[in-house]
Amino acid sequence: MISFDFEYYRPKSIKEATDLYQNLASRGGKPIYYSGGTEIITLGRLNRVYTDAVIDIKSIPETQTWGFHNNELITGSALPLSIFNEKNYFPLLAETAREIADYTSRIKITIGGNICGQIFYREGILPFLLTDSDVLIAGSKGVKRKPLKEVFDQKLMLEREEFLVQLATKKIYMEMPFLSVKKRQQWKTGYPLLTVASLKKDGFLRFAFSGVCPFPFRSEQMETVLNSRTQPYEERALASFDYLPQPILNDIEGSNEYRLFVLKNTIVDFLKKFEGDENK
Amino acid sequence: MVMIGKSVARKDAWEKVTGQAKYTGDSQEGDMLYVEKVISPYGHALIKKIDLSRARQLAGVKAVITGGNLPLTGEEIRDRYPIAYKRVRYHGEVVALVVADTPKRARQAADTIHITYAPLPVINTPRQALDPKAPLIHEDLGQYKKISKVYPEQGTNIANRTKIRKGNMLKGWSESDVVVEESYSLRPSDHAAMETRCALASIRADGKVFITSSSQAPFMIKRLISEYFGIDIGDVIVTTPLVGGGYGGKASVQLELLAYIASRASGGRLVKVQNTREEDMLTSPCHIGLDATIKLGCSQKGKLKAVKILYLWDGGAYSDKAVSLSRAGAVDCTGPYQIENVSCDSLCMYTNHPYASPYRGYSHSEVLFAFERTMDSLANKLGMDPLELRRMNAILPGHTTPTQVLLNSSSVGNLPACIHRLKKLMEWEKGQRIDLGNFKVKAKGISCVWKTSTIDTNASSGVILIFNPDGSVNLVSGVIEIGTGSKTILAQIVSERLKINLEKVKVQMKVNTQSTPEHWKTVASRGTFMAGRAALQAADDAISQLKHLASCVLRAPVEDFEIGGERVFLRDDPSKGLSYKELAYGYTYPNGNAIGGQIIGRGHYVLRHLTPLNPETGAGKPGPEWTVGAQGVEVELDTREYTYRITKSISVIDAGKVMNPKMAEGQITGAMSMGLAFGGRETFYFDDLGRVMNPQLRTYRPLRYGENPEYVCEFIETPQKDSPYGLRGLGEHGLLGMPAALGNSLSLAAGVHLNELPLLPELIWRKRKGADEGDLL
Amino acid sequence: MKISKDTYQKITIKLKINGEIVETDIHVSDLLLNVLRDKLGLTGAKPGCLNGDCGACTVIMNQKPMKSCLLLAIEAIREEITTIEGLLNSTIQKEFVNHFAFQCGYCTPGFVMVSHALLMNDPNPDKKTVIEWLSSNICRCTGYQEIEKALYSVIKGGNACGLKPKNTVKSNGAKKTDETGRLN
Known part of the structure; x- marks a missing residue:
């Protein structure tokens, strides 16, 4: 009520x-x-x-767009999360979205709502952060198109009268290798301990995170460290932590220490999957 | 037997799968008023000022009620105002009520109430509460009105102390070659029944009070409202329709008092109080927490010799049922083992947490977590198979319980048989800890369980069987249908005894305290035993009436009649007889004359030979019998990140007699599921202000589909001789050993002592990390 | 479309529920769950959390399961809504009875609806899909095995919705399950 x-x-x-x-x-x-x-x-x-x-x-028809136009995938902001698996044009988005809430709720929760909401995990943004996507934002002066990274800092920087209409992602990103993992302590539904999404572009690994800090982020500084091929995986992971934004979440989902422990493991696993076993 | 032991469909099946089943919150009436609560945002604070001015002015608001001028309440110690007065002692405590003509208006008005608090120091654990320097949560503890069998200690935070003194501790320790001592702790958590609590009340001009409530204890509501507010007990009429899950949480009386108070303040009009999920978790009573220390000794060969136990229960801010829970924890303070020398202090502590109500198992799963973890530590120290340690100490007929009850083969089930069967089902011989490689370890953990009930010594149950003109019969019992299917079992019993088709036993699901015979409370796995006995007596009473009437009509001695095929007939000449239909409303002769009248069978049962516990030694008989069982859990632990998968969960329970196999399995597996969730993940998180950080099902997480293990459920049948067909209570028992078995399996898998609940990966990681760092030193 | 101006003024809307058009007065901020229960007497959908967490209020909207506590009633205008009351003699309900797939029954309408919706959308779902759909709801009484058995017995039986023509009409104006159940 x-x-x-x-x-x-x-x-x-x-x-x-x-x-x-x-x-x-x-x-x-x-x-x-x-x-x-x-x-x-x-x-x-x-x-x-x-x-x-x-x-x-x-x-508004534009908010319901889901498909390719001019070599771009257009994601309408009012699309329910469930659709990304039904029509899987963007596997990384499908995989990330399917871990949000539960199935029935995903029929109602929209991608725009997830990205622009108060609940700070906003995992729906991770795939777009990794793919140099643009956002189309409607405001009093009409619709503007901006690179996501220019208007995203912890959250989408919208003026009060603005709303997210669409996200545009170049088709070429749909083909790239990716991983997306949501870790929770001991259950399979609901909020994360942390979520890590990663995409390999031109041999370079990109990383975006949710649940590590009270906001989602992609860190190019961390990526630089994580791509330093000469170092062992675990060392890279730990070294990348120097560039973690603050604060690290310390709440009922898990302590900050435990989160970093799990984050390290997750990153090492990702590196293994992308680059192969270290011993080989 | 025709009906007993058959998996007949439940009597409430179709109404439940069609959504037609009605629960308290489903009732909606045009003139109904709605009550919204204002609750405390603090764990402990003084109420300095309450500003009601805006709330009172809003349209549609009928009443705004705050504390003061209300009686103190509590089942054993009257220490709680239904609405807080001058001080709040837990997060979620009710501070004000608003009654309005729509729920929205009530909520809007409640939101305008501004309260100024002055926070007080918070007691967040029972060990903290025991500290002599701890602030007192109830300075007037000694002055509260109470029943005689509860022992609050003035000037402390101890609401009750139960002492168990059995045997000779000096002797016990001198015979102990191996001793372990460990401490355990688990915070309060919640029942999380899917139906949040709800109560309706109205007061008629003639003074009659009508309550409808989602309760396991409508007869207790009747009694307590009568006592607290000085109303003739017969003028309090409580109705309980189907209840959407209880697990003990709906055995406490709380919202009903608020509904009564709200109705009284609104000219007696019908009011509805329904908890939101958040209120159901914060405001209404929760699942008790426990801190424990156990010192356990045995001989070189593993014979248990002595145990010293301290249980500190986190009873929360008010004592209500917590004092009784702490007593029940003392009654079965050890696992189901023969131990000659037992010393236990079980203390119910006040803290600034939500107060406790019963929770499925009534303290036993908490006690068993501590005790059965200690058993594993002892086995480990002895270098002995933990299953064998349990087998050789298993409680048997001829042994005595901690409260010195001498057991016989009726009053205790066959634990060795349960252990034997469990061993097979778990493939124990294949090893307890198996390294699967790739950072995966499989491990098996076990727990033995037992439980008796600790309900009032004069608790009773009644059943009425009212015949219909077609010879079918209406079964009326005060047992609440909370989901356990007890009323279907009662129908099976009546069908069997009356030799009548099960379809002809019509069950009244709803309970009304004016027209339904009392069943004390639907708790403690005692529904089918007590009401079953009453049903048998009622059936016998009806049979006797049928026979007498037939004897008169057919002019033959009563003793010559038998029943069968829904007829009363002569033993030597079955063709001479009368159908139930011909007798149900008396017999009408062909000329129109009639004799007899409607057949109404009545029966009752009261537990016998129960006694209160001796305050110094604990000696006394708390319950009629002990159901026993052996349970196991198999896990696969990821040794890198410490997440785990529960692959299998097994229960072997001595059910006495399985009345309805599918329903019995449902009770056991459902209870296992709840126990695994309690052991593995469910807890309240408190901050420094005593606030519960996770009062939602999004952050408080019962098991969901796909997280459940494979369940295996088997029964041993050792009849309880004085119960219907030998059945034993089993509604709670599937839960009892789950936290312990899970703890034992994970401790073995991870190689550390996991003595806290819930058993989350972070806990295992922290313990493992501590151990690894310790190893380096 | 613009609805409502004055705060707390009610507005009249039409909803299509169980094949019938119903008219009811609501506040704009009313949840579909409350309208179903309080205005229309359809109390099969249960409030369990009002937070989208438990699924006890699940209905079917446009062939998909939907938590009616996460919907404003106003959003449901012009949509096809089926509640548990619109489901009669479905195979899944029979199997819930046969397999004792309920105890207290409070979560049952939600589980029946999510199961029925699943079978409508995919009469032969794989294990992962079953887990994905059913984990949207919480049952506190059973260990889920009974619900699983009930669902799989329908899947194996191959009569997903129990909506053969012979099962159609039932009395008391309750509507035609085949209309609500049949998939395009």
Whole structure:
């Protein structure tokens, strides 16, 4: 039960949505964009999210796009997570997404909601961080296209009146070797101890992480260390920790020490899988 | 026997698979009011100020209620206000209620209530609570009203102390060649029944109080509301429909009091109080925690000689059922073994945690975790097979329990037979720890279990059988259908005794304390025994009435009649007889004259020869019999990251008599599942302010499908001679040894002593790391 | 589309549930679960967590399982919704009875619905898929083996939805399971 009430709008175009937002905000309202709405519903129930108007963007055709256009994969922000496995155009995304929440919930949770939500794991962003994707963001001045890395720092840096419409990823990335692993202490559903996704491009390994810090990130400094081929895997993993952002999560899912222990193992496993056994 | 031992379908099957089954929260009435709670955000604090001004002004708000002017409550010690007054002692404690015409309005109003708190120091463990310098959680402990068999210690945080003094400890230690001593700890956790607790109340102008509640103890609600609020007991009418899982958590009386108070403040109107999941975990009573120290000695050959035990129960902020739980932990303070010299102190400690209610197994799984881990340590030190150590010390008829009850072959099941069977099922001979290579180790751990009930010495159960005109019969019993299928078992018993088709036994699932005979509480795996006895008596009563009527109609002595095929007939000439249908509503002669009347069989049963425990020695008879069993768990541990897979979980339980095999298996496997989750992953995490950090099913994680092991469940049948068809209680027993067996298997696999719950990979990693670093020194 | 202006004013919506169009007054922030239970008397879907964690409130929307606590009722306008009440005599329900795949019964409607949806979408799902779908729900009473057996007995029996034409109509206006169950 959500105790407060709000207005509900379901615009059919991007412009309608952003106009609505401006109108509502200019009247002193607190509108919020809504796609899957799972976070707004569950946190709203606990008064951790408040809004007086939701603008449901899932009837905007662009947010439902899922397919290739001009050698790019376009991922609409209101696509439910479940679709990435049903139509698996982007295996890394499919694999990462299928570990979020549970199956039934993934039919409702959207990729945009996962990326832009408050719950800080936001694992849905990892595949896009690794693939030099662009984001299409709608705002009062229309839709702008930006490289993800320019507008992502711990979270997607959106102005209040903006919303994520699509992500665009070059098709060539779909073919690249990748790994994505979500580690939890002793269960198979739900929040991670940590998630590591990795992609090999031109012989260079890229890494992105969730659950290590209270935000997802990709670190080029860590990647440099992790790709220093002369060093043993474990040494590389430990050396890369010098560049870990802070703080390391220390919560009920696991202590910071244990997380680093598991992270080290996970990275070593990834290196083994990508580069082969060290003893050989 | 026709019906006994058959896997007949459950009587509640179709309503449950169609969604037609009604639970308390499903009732919805037009004029209903809704209650929302304001709960404490702190583990321990003074309430400095409550600002209700905004809440009272909101439209639709009927009442806003805070503490004060309410009686102290508690089943054994009255130490708890239903709504906190001046001080909160746990995170989630109710501080105010709002009653309004819709749930939304009630919530909105509740959210406007501003409360100023002054935090107090928090006691987060029972060992901390025992420290003489610890702050007192109940300064007035000595002044509280209480029953006579509970022993709170004024000026301390000890709500109750149970002492077990059996044999001669000096002698015991002098005969002990090998001694181990270890400490254990587990924090409180939760029942997590899928149905959150819910209660409805209304008060009629004539003073009658109507409560509907998702409860395992409607008759206790009736009694306590009567006592606390001074209402004639017959004017309190409690209804309980189907209950969506209890596991002990719904045996405490809490929301019903709030519902009554809310209705009283709203002119007696019908009100509904339903817990959110968060409230169900925080506010309502939880699963008790335990800190334990056990010193156990045996002879060179492995004969147990002496044990000294300290149990410090984390009873939480209020004593309610926790004092009784601490007593039950003392009653069966050892595993199911013959030990001549036992000294145990079982203390119920106050802490700033949610308070405890019963949890499936009633302290036994917690005690057994500590004790059975100690058994493995002892076996290890002796260099002896842990299964063999258990076999040679197994409790047998002729032995005495810690409370000095002399056992016979009826009052205790056959533990050696269970152990023998377990050994086969686990392929024990193939080894206990097997290195599978590639960082994988397979290991097997075991635990023996036993349990008696520790319910009131005069607890009773009644059954009424009301005949229908077609000769079918309505079965009315106060047992709650909480999921265990007890009422189907009762129907089987009645069907068997009356020699009537099972379809003709119509079971009333709902319980109403005005029209249903009392069954004390649906707890302690005693439903089928006590209500079963009452059902047999009721059936015999009905049979006697049928025979008397037939004797009159057919002009033959009563003794000449037998029953069968839903008829009463003459033994020597079965063709002469009358069908149940012809007798059910009395007999009507062809000329229209009639005699007799509706057949109504009645039966009751009260547990016999039970006595309270002696306060100095613990001697006394707490329950009628001890169900025993042997359980095992197989795990595959990843020795690099310490995650593990539970591959198999096995129970061999002496069920006395298996009444309905599929249902019995369901009880055992379901309990194993719950026990593995409790042992492996479920716990409350507390911060320094005593706040529970994970009151949601997203962060508090019961087992899901695919995480379950393969379950193997077998039964031994050693009849309990005074129970229906020899059955023994088994609703809890599948759970009892699971945490211990899991702990034993993982300790063996990882090569470290894992003496804490839950057994999470991080715990194993930490212990392993400690051991490895220790090795370097 | 724009709905509702004044806070706490109710609005009237139409929903298609179990093949019937129903009209009901709601608040915009009402969850589908609450509307089903409180307004329409369809109490088969149960609240267990209101957080999308337990699955006791699962219904089928457009052939897919959906947690009705994660849906605003308003989002369900124009969608095809099936609740447990719309399922009659499905094979999965029979097998739940035969295999004792429930105890307290509270999670059962959710498990029946997620199982039924699975069978509608894939009459012969592999093990991984079964785990993926069924792990969306929590049962606290059973050890899941009984539910597993019930589901696999339908899979093996090859009559996934139990919706042969002969099973169609039942009394009391409850609607045609074949409509809700049949897959395109």
